[in-house]
Amino acid sequence: MLDQHLTTDDMPLFTRLRMTAFGEAVIDIANDPAYDQWTFSQKIRHALEHETAARTERRVLKLLKASRTPNPGACVEDIRYLEGRNLNRELVARLAACRWIDQTHNLVILGKSSVGKSYLAQALVNAACRRDYSAKYYRLDDLANQLAVYHRQDTQRLTFLTSLHTCDLLVLDDFLTTPITGQTAAELLNILAAREGRGSTVVTSQFDPEDWYRSLHDAVIAESILNRHRLHCRARPTRRAKHAPPHPHRSNQLNRARGRHTATRSPRPRYQIDTHALPETPAKHWSRCSITSRAGRCWSTGPVTRSTSSTRSRAR
Template sequence: MLMQQTLLTLKSLRLPGMAAAFEEQQRHAQVAALAFDERFAMLVDREHAYRENRRIARLLREARLKSSQACIEDIRYGTGRNLDRALVAQLASCQWIRAHQNLLLTGATGCGKTWLACALGNAACRQGLSVLYWRLPRLLEELRIARGDGSFGKRLATLAKIDLLILDDWAVAPLSQAERNDLLEILDDRVSTRSTVMSSQLAPLHWHAFLNDPTLADAILDRILHAAHRLALSGESQRKLDGETPLLSSVTL
């Protein structure tokens, strides 16, 4: 009876991990031989692990990664991929995110930019950092709509709080004047406070010309290129090599 009351109390206090561990302890006689502080430490550890797992699951869900199964451990470093193990290990540590630096991923279609960006996003979530994936054309369209319904400021404020914002398919289509302005607003909120990944088929050398507005181009690129790591992927399309199987073994777009 006392055990049931204790379980109910733990659950009412929203300590489900501790409650589950307490039930398990009652079913294993050998646990009774442990000292009280050892048993209590086991309960606390279980609750901590439960909360951490819940938090990571929430972060991964909210990140909306396009390649949700992408992870650093699955990278294959094949020849011609231009993937440096030391650099990838450095990026996987997420220290660059904590230092509010950016990452530029470039390469041809299918070489693995999106896959790698999502793998890094996965790593960031598992270290307790907030992540959000967007295809840039779709995000700019959402912001256009937000201007009309009055939620533009709220949208920008939400984006500004994300530790790692992944902007995929950058420079795939010309930007309107309004879209260039919105992109500047997004990036300006993140300078030296948050990190951004820009994924593009177009090399950074051509970004200024792509933006087609010298003044805004200078402002946008200053915010993107400031304290940015660069990784130019190469090699054949991984979709072709893997028979459409999305492996980052070298990363898949």
């Protein structure tokens, strides 16, 4: 009986089994004399690797589509480390490795307009999806509008909030670029509180966290959000900044209560790159990465203390 090689006519069999890439590899092996010297195990392994690569690619594309990132092609490999930007290549590589997502660390990216904050955040979404993490990307204004569409008891609203609470990585771009309503601030607080210990959050903003307080109307909600985003950083202050209070909004509240005039903005220190552990960082463990046209700065936090039950079990 003559040996009949597999041909493209046999592809429907593989397609029915949802093994199209495996079938393509098997047909190539059967009809290409270059594979005649391979052992049977080598041929099977090659076909399996071909199928695995195809499934991984489809999985990444599915995760990127679900993330709603406006630039799915953004990746850390395309980031330009120009001399004036002072971007830390090693830090970006560590962020792209996504171990901080496993540990539910959070990240704040600060910088002026058009310096690349959004692109870096989108590149981290791409890196997370390539490592099989689920991600969601929203501009804060778009998120507020989306929440306003749904009725309080709407099933779609509950599904939407669940997706925000449970995704591995949530990116909030252009954070407080424009003022938000008190209702949106309350919704934001609920989302951040629900994500504690469950996922990582990336925030990009043109303003320092101390300035976020002025964009949040309710003092209690503002304090709760800022407590979850409190950043302790090591800096070399200027002569004026040496005497500035560590938390300007708290001092301003006290001074207003005493009838004193307060400045609208406290002096900003000259920050330097510092990637050492910060012992004063609270349990929320926020990391900070700033991009500016003149100098780059970044901070990383100490180890995370979490219960064993909340530790991710998946292996990377």
